[in-house]
Amino acid sequence: MSPAGFSLRGRELSPGTALIFYYLAAIAVGTLLLALPAASRGAPLSLIDALFTATSAQCVTGLIVVDTGSDLSLFGQLVVLTLIQIGGLGIMTFSVLLFVYLGKRVSLRGRWIINETLMHAPVASLGDLLRPIIIFVLIVEGVGAALLALVFVPDLGWAQGIYYALFHSVSAFCNAGFALFPDSLEGYAAHPLANLTFMMLITLGGLGFLVVRDLLSRIRAAEGRRRRLSLHTRLVLWVSAVLTLGGALLIFFLELDNSLRERTAAEGLWIALFQSVTARTAGFNTLDLNLFHPATLMLMLFLMLIGASPGSCGGGLKTTSLAVLFATLLSRLRGSPHTSIFHRTIPEEQVTKALSLILLALLLLGTSIFFLLAVQMPTLAPNAQGEGFLLYTFEAVSAFATVGLSLGATGQLGDAGKLIIIVLMFIGRVGLLTVAFAIVRRRRQKPLRYGEENIMIG
Template identity: 40%
Template sequence: MKEVLITPIQKILISFLFLILLGSGLLMLPFSTVKGISYIDALFTSTSAVCVTGLITVDTSTIFTFTGQMIILGLIQLGGLGIMTFSLSLFSLAGGNLSLKWRYAFENIYNDIHSKPVKSILKRIVLYTLVIESTGAVLLYTQFIQKFEPGTALKHAVFHSISAFCNAGFSTFSDNLMGYYNNTVVIMTVACSIILGGLGFLVLQEIAQFIAFRKKRRMRRNALTLHTRFVLILTIIAIAGGMLFFGLLEWKHMLSTQQVHEKILTSFFQSVTCRTAGFNTVDIGSLRQSTLFIMIMLMFIGGSPGSIAGGIKTTTAGVICLLIYAKFKGEKQIRLGDRALDPETIDKSMTLMILAMSFIFFATFLTLTIHEFDLNNSFLSAFFEITSAFGTVGLSMGVTNHLSAYGKLLISVVMLVGRLGPLTLILGLTSKHRDVSIEYPVEQIMIG
């Protein structure tokens, strides 16, 4: 009997599907909810938690019991840690299939991973996760204890800390974090956890090593790799740009009743969270359409490669911007600092962006077809919701909880594709291909 071989992509998909189905089953049990929910809502919630998205069809704080909330938290943690682990495994697998040229370039970026055993790497992932989440929980507890009993404050603190670092956006408050919009400690703690979760394990490890070397005064030139420097620069640009646009567009609208420092804090937080996390301190449905458009762009970009964040990733968007810049200047090579990017990297970036956009447009079309007469301002609402699901962000204009069973299933599929799609594309696009000995004549066609 022929042995059935399961590919790495299939293993990842099976693992996620198993966790989602297990979670949905647990959420259907009587002790998980106050009055019971439909299976489609349990499946949607489980998918959203495992894919660390944060979109909900039922109120997490009032519908689920303490046990149910802990099940959701466990799914978030397993989904988050699993994604980081799968990313690491995927990079290693991809490295094994690369040509000598690509393997050399890959090891220059991820040299520390190739020099250490897998167990050591996984231990570091768990260690960084525990340190960041524990620190966040302690800081949040100091604020929540002012409103709640110690046990309840601890639950809220731990839940929000894990949800923030895993970029999930789930909250045990009915109004998410709107009640803490002017609490600097809560907002900055959650924002910093989101940023760290969205940078990626490799970048976090390099930063930790950089700090350690600096303390020991053993600094070397270019201590951070090109990849890490690129990720940090793009992250700063994305946060600053989003903050600027949000502040300018909403200064005299949504933020008109806030003090100046509160406006700055809100603009910063929404810029951070709308790229991947899904927490909100303002009513998303009441924002200006121009603001929502900027948020859609940020949700589409997402976080950094190898992180818990979704989207096409900051580096993909950065490479495409460098390509456009080089074309304007008439340069043949795409330069990043004192290095030229490999054409294969550029091809992958363009392919990933086009496939992601095509999928979002198709899913939006299906949503509009299913709910053509049900949604107010239907196109923007559907487009926003689908992009949020694909980018595993979790922000909503209030549409998701009004969807039919078919609509909820569609959003669930979008969340899963959004979570696994980029990883699948990386493996697929870096797989070994046969050298074609036949070269065809080149022909020009008119474009533009």
């Protein structure tokens, strides 16, 4: 199989098109399985609820219209777990395929630079590239399950404790946010091992395989022969650290006299740090979000929208896009026509792609919020219209960024609202990556340049 495409009935599919087929097929099968009577503890799920749940699991989002732990049977939970696993693994695999595909379309020198900065060793075949991804995922999820078993087994017993540990380890690493507890992880808000394990899994799943590979290659290299980390890796690490730590501090101080008033300082720090990490597309919560100050919810909207990093299990606009946006802004304010960061210049084509994807995402999100409000606001009482705006805006951003955090709007969605959220989850998971493929694949044509004329700005 060529990294540049996939064969279907003798015709070549681009990786972006194959990604869409991959997700649609998995969602369709998942919907049929979840609609079976065996998937529920009570009445079978309606087709729309089964579709919503399957899409949320396959797109590793975590928004739910039925409680996973109490409403779904063991069979239904295993269907959800399988969708989460193939959804998270699939996006990492296809992201690496995009990377290989991009490498094949640049110059010989460009491929050499890619090999030196990220691959560190020649890749003989696609299998040699994808095999380490699968091994990495299984090892991390296995270690996470073992650590979580130490947390859950004393409370739930051996069989249920191990099952809960495995389920939540996969859900956390894939940044899915599905939990078997009705209150997510609120019962473990102050548990150090639970907090550290979940944050480790979420972070590793959100960094991206190529970043982890780059870090491991540097660690394994001899002291005198250590390679410099790639610009991509450095950007991901710096932006992730700033967003996580900065978000945690802001949440802590904003909520110190509010939702954290009755908590100890240690518990407050755990909760603030966890919410900062989980807002980056994981979807778990250790405190009821409805208790948060509006300013805190606004901060979480920003963290959700930025999301994780390219090639990871997380969604959102991505950390590197944020870095390019701010680097471009600073460069232009300084009068430089080039975008530079960490003593490196970002190619203008990549700058244009990043800004185009951000604009496209914001336009899509704004349009979706408009239609969601249009179909849902009439169902609210007149005195709840203001709260409804925040409620459904939060829901839409959470769906698009594949986060899964909610202020309670999911249970209030009508069929039209559910369909809008389903589309947002799907596009948020595969849309931007597919746009990137389309931009890469389009034929280069000599652009027309017309006469210049000034307009007033600002």
